[in-house]
Amino acid sequence: MTDKTVALAADHAGYELKQSLAEELVSLGYRLVDLGTNGPESVDYPDYGKAMADALTAKRAPRGVIVCGTGIGISIAANRNPSVRAALCHDSTTARLARQHNDANVLAIGARVTGLETAKDMLRAFLDTPFEGGRHGRRVEKLGAP
Ligand code: RB5
Numbered sequence: 001m002t003d004k005t006v007a008l009a010a011d012h013a014g015y016e017l018k019q020s021l022a023e024e025l026v027s028l029g030y031r032l033v034d035l036g037t038n039g040p041e042s043v044d045y046p047d048y049g050k051a052m053a054d055a056l057t058a059k060r061a062p063r064g065v066i067v068c069g070t071g072i073g074i075s076i077a078a079n080r081n082p083s084v085r086a087a088l089c090h091d092s093t094t095a096r097l098a099r100q101h102n103d104a105n106v107l108a109i110g111a112r113v114t115g116l117e118t119a120k121d122m123l124r125a126f127l128d129t130p131f132e133g134g135r136h137g138r139r140v141e142k143l144g145a146p
Pocket of ligand 1: 011013014045068069070071072073074
């Protein structure tokens with residue numbers, strides 16, 4: 001993908017991991033759109049899932065990374081917008097397949113269930129893997145994505 005912009009959003013449980021992934025992204029040459037949260041104070045994950053969906057819809061970034069404690073709540077929230085295909089992944093294999101088969105445009109990670117090195121591996125797999133298209137294209141179209 002030519003646009004090297006990645007949007008990031010997290011709740012308080014995902015805040016620290018979001019910061020670490022932001023550093024990793026900068027070191028890999030990506031430009032960031034940081035949608036918060038920006039501290040450890042308790043916030044509500046639906047607000048940050050929606051912020052990610054709104055940012056992608058507004059074309060502020062072509063893809064994003066969202067983080068909460070498990071990755072579940074924030075991915076449910078983001079996926080309420082049909083422009084979003086957020087995939088909750090747990091390792092580089094699921095992150096790679098989320099791109100190859102599902103054309104995921106958002107990587108969701110659970111900070112309380114994922115180590116930093118695994119999260120970085122997932123991030124690289126998510127960013128570097130193209131969509132396979134073909135039969136998967138038909139299926140993704142059926143999801144109603146634009
Ligand atoms: C916050 O405590 C936690 O519930 C949230 O980060 C997330 O795991 C919800 O799915």
